[in-house]
Amino acid sequence: MASSVAVGGRSARKRRPASSSQKSGAALTRTSAFGLGVSMIWFSLLVLIPLSAIIVKATGGGWSTFESVLTNDNTRAALGLTVVASLIITAINMVMGTIIAWVLVRDRFPGKALLDLVIDIPFAMPTIVAGLVLLSLYGPQSPIGVEVSGTRWSVLLAIAFVTLPFVVRTVQPVLEELETDVEDAAASLGATRFTTFRRVILPALVPAIFAGAALSFARGISEYGALVLISGNLPRSTEVVSVRLFSFLEGGNTEAAAAVATIMLVIALLAIVTLDVVQRRVARRG
Amino acid sequence: MSIEIKGVNKMFGDFVALDDVNVSLPTGQLTALLGPSGGGKSTLLRIIAGLDAADSGTITIEGTNATTLPPQKRNVGFVFQHYAVFKHMTVAKNVAFGLEIRKRPKDEIAARVDELLKLVHLSQFAHRLPSQLSGGQRQRMALARALAVEPTVLLLDEPFGALDAKVRKELRDWLRRLHDEVHVTTVFVTHDQEEAMEVADEIVVINNGRVEQVGTPDQLYDEPANDFVMGFLGEITTLNGVMLRPHDIHVSLTPEVAGAAEGTISRLLRVGFEVRATVLTDDGEEVTVILTRTHARQLGLETGVRVWVTPAAGALTMPSLTAAAG
Numbered sequence: 001m002a003s004s005v006a007v008g009g010r011s012a013r014k015r016r017p018a019s020s021s022q023k024s025g026a027a028l029t030r031t032s033a034f035g036l037g038v039s040m041i042w043f044s045l046l047v048l049i050p051l052s053a054i055i056v057k058a059t060g061g062g063w064s065t066f067e068s069v070l071t072n073d074n075t076r077a078a079l080g081l082t083v084v085a086s087l088i089i090t091a092i093n094m095v096m097g098t099i100i101a102w103v104l105v106r107d108r109f110p111g112k113a114l115l116d117l118v119i120d121i122p123f124a125m126p127t128i129v130a131g132l133v134l135l136s137l138y139g140p141q142s143p144i145g146v147e148v149s150g151t152r153w154s155v156l157l158a159i160a161f162v163t164l165p166f167v168v169r170t171v172q173p174v175l176e177e178l179e180t181d182v183e184d185a186a187a188s189l190g191a192t193r194f195t196t197f198r199r200v201i202l203p204a205l206v207p208a209i210f211a212g213a214a215l216s217f218a219r220g221i222s223e224y225g226a227l228v229l230i231s232g233n234l235p236r237s238t239e240v241v242s243v244r245l246f247s248f249l250e251g252g253n254t255e256a257a258a259a260v261a262t263i264m265l266v267i268a269l270l271a272i273v274t275l276d277v278v279q280r281r282v283a284r285r286g
Numbered sequence: 287m288s289i290e291i292k293g294v295n296k297m298f299g300d301f302v303a304l305d306d307v308n309v310s311l312p313t314g315q316l317t318a319l320l321g322p323s324g325g326g327k328s329t330l331l332r333i334i335a336g337l338d339a340a341d342s343g344t345i346t347i348e349g350t351n352a353t354t355l356p357p358q359k360r361n362v363g364f365v366f367q368h369y370a371v372f373k374h375m376t377v378a379k380n381v382a383f384g385l386e387i388r389k390r391p392k393d394e395i396a397a398r399v400d401e402l403l404k405l406v407h408l409s410q411f412a413h414r415l416p417s418q419l420s421g422g423q424r425q426r427m428a429l430a431r432a433l434a435v436e437p438t439v440l441l442l443d444e445p446f447g448a449l450d451a452k453v454r455k456e457l458r459d460w461l462r463r464l465h466d467e468v469h470v471t472t473v474f475v476t477h478d479q480e481e482a483m484e485v486a487d488e489i490v491v492i493n494n495g496r497v498e499q500v501g502t503p504d505q506l507y508d509e510p511a512n513d514f515v516m517g518f519l520g521e522i523t524t525l526n527g528v529m530l531r532p533h534d535i536h537v538s539l540t541p542e543v544a545g546a547a548e549g550t551i552s553r554l555l556r557v558g559f560e561v562r563a564t565v566l567t568d569d570g571e572e573v574t575v576i577l578t579r580t581h582a583r584q585l586g587l588e589t590g591v592r593v594w595v596t597p598a599a600g601a602l603t604m605p606s607l608t609a610a611a612g
Contacts, residue, residue: 179370181370182371182372184337184364184370185366186383187357187358188335189383189384189387189435190358190435191358
């Protein structure tokens with residue numbers, strides 16, 4: 001189930017077709033059986049068992065818990081804000097990330113190596129530090145005169161900040177492997193730069209863009225640290241799900257927290273499956 | 287004249303890729319640009335296609351000045367060494383690409399693609415992806431794709447360079463037959479002199495960014511303009527200070543002709559039907575001689591045997607200016 005919820009920046013870079021090496025039904029060799037066993041145990045301990053525990057916990061209170069959570073205006077607002085903001089930023093990332101990857105691979109300019117390094121910083125630094133950075137720049141007494149803290153813009157800003165590297169890092173290696181010969185071939189067949197991009201380059205990048213988008217969305221809906229300082233956490237305005245969830249826990253309402261967590265789990269899963277389906281459609285068209 | 291190249295220069299940084307190149311390539315013929323790697327032949331081809339721009343000089347294609355035209359407007363077909371296939375499109379879609387760009391009616395495109403796939407013997411693979419084809423099949427697909435737009439000239443950049451020897455030979459013959467059918471002006475780049483001589487009507491030898499000689503395969507082989515062309519088109523060896531081909535040397539066990547050099551066979555190597563003998567003459571020259579196995583047997587050649595070597599009657603010779611290799 002959760003196998004496609006690949007956490008970690010680079011793991012989803014390449015998706016292999018299911019039929020890559022092992023034929024289904026063939027007996028496992030000793031080493032591959034050992035490998036599979038170790039991976040399954042590790043994965044179960046870290047992911048499957050805790051996730052099941054959450055679901056069990058959430059359903060322990062029956063439908064009424066879900067109902068009360070979903071009918072609560074504050075929670076609904078937080079869910080809506082989180083999902084919508086993450087979708088908007090994911091869409092922006094798909095465009096901006098591709099452009100940044102393009103610049104990093106195809107263009108030559110001084111400081112390129114440095115920029116290539118800096119791209120990872122939003123991903124690498126502790127999110128609470130990211131929050132501090134954003135607050136110092138866009139908070140009260142902003143040195144550049146732009147104050148967004150406490151508004152919904154701050155939510156978008158914080159999510160955009162922490163999810164910036166994902167699409168860049170998934171698209172970059174694919175773009176590096178793309179031969180420029182292919183573009184020359186399209187040009188000599190009469191295609192303009194734009195047509196070449198739309199019909200030849202973009203289809204090759206689509207799987208990587210969507211893989212990055214899935215990671216970006218998953219990270220966006222789960223963001224806490226970068227948001228908690230700058231958004232102001234105003235219920236029904238700038239409060240996101242993770243903050244809402246934390247306040248449930250603080251209030252000792254673990255059932256409600258587990259219910260919210262389960263809902264988020266379903267949303268994440270839906271988003272990733274949807275992106276995968278769309279990606280397959282788009283890639284097949286050409 | 288189909289393609290006129292006048293005074294073309296091209297530098298990459300400090301490196302002179304093309305140095306005042308002037309060539310006319312005739313219409314309807316199959317021309318080879320032959321030369322060692324890094325000699326500038328691919329650069330010239332890319333300049334003809336408009337994929338690179340010359341620093342100076344003009345390119346005229348079928349009477350139109352194409353020097354400043356972008357590649358899209360030159361109506362040339364280009365085939366790349368590494369196929370440059372559109373990986374996400376089927377074979378048929380690849381071939382149809384240029385026609386779709388030109389917004390031809392759908393049924394016309396389908397008919398043309400069908401016809402081209404037949405021409406390159408790929409009809410049964412129309413709905414496969416390029417990754418499911420072999421190298422030779424991919425290159426045939428790339429050729430069909432380039433031919434689809436009915437180009438004025440067809441340019442091939444080391445088209446068989448990435449293929450193994452057997453497939454390369456097959457495709458070479460096939461390209462020659464295809465050209466006899468289609469008659470489009472074709473220019474292909476190769477560093478393989480055998481390939482050039484077998485396939486081309488005319489060969490342009492390019493070295494160090496300069497045209498060394500232009501001529502038919504026979505002209506180049508029989509009347510090379512200089513020692514570079516002679517050395518590049520076939521093996522050479524030196525005998526009595528003249529360069530000649532190793533198979534143009536007459537070997538005898540007795541001094542038959544006056545002036546024949548006397549020597550000892552120092553090495554004998556058999557490769558299939560031919561025997562390569564190295565004769566160390568008493569003047570200290572190492573002469574390579576190639577003869578057939580039958581001939582070598584008749585003479586009873588073996589290492590250590592004393593022989594007399596002399597240029598055979600009608601042999602092409604050239605005074606050796608530089609120390610010739612081999």
